[in-house]
């Protein structure tokens with residue numbers, strides 16, 4: 001079983017309309033590692049959330065995780081699942097049930113002291129999960 005960690009910086013929707021960004025708005029980064037949970041299309045994912053600037057773990061947040069397939073817009077409806085923080089601060093666990101193998105945009109929504117959304121691009125193929133570079137095409141034709 002192979003796992004590769006995918007490190008991505010937050011998609012900072014809030015910053016889009018606020019170029020100065022001098023308000024001390026905390027942005028999150030997430031390291032997502034998924035492994036097969038045994039059942040087909042079920043994956044156990046570990047998400048390490050940290051302050052993108054300081055690297056400090058982001059603890060005590062309400063974290064929900066959904067998934068969508070960028071190559072198949074509107075075709076999937078994976079309902080967001082609440083992630084559970086582990087004893088290690090800033091480390092959250094969630095089980096994802098996907099609808100097919102392929103490239104998924106895993107959407108991590110943070111609420112509480114930090115509000116942000118982080119997107120991790122991951123390729124789920126059987127027991128294997130590999131990261132997909134943010135700059136790479138989401139299509140595989």
Ligand SMILES: [Cu+2]
Pocket residue numbers: 069072075076100102
């Ligand atoms: Cu699909």
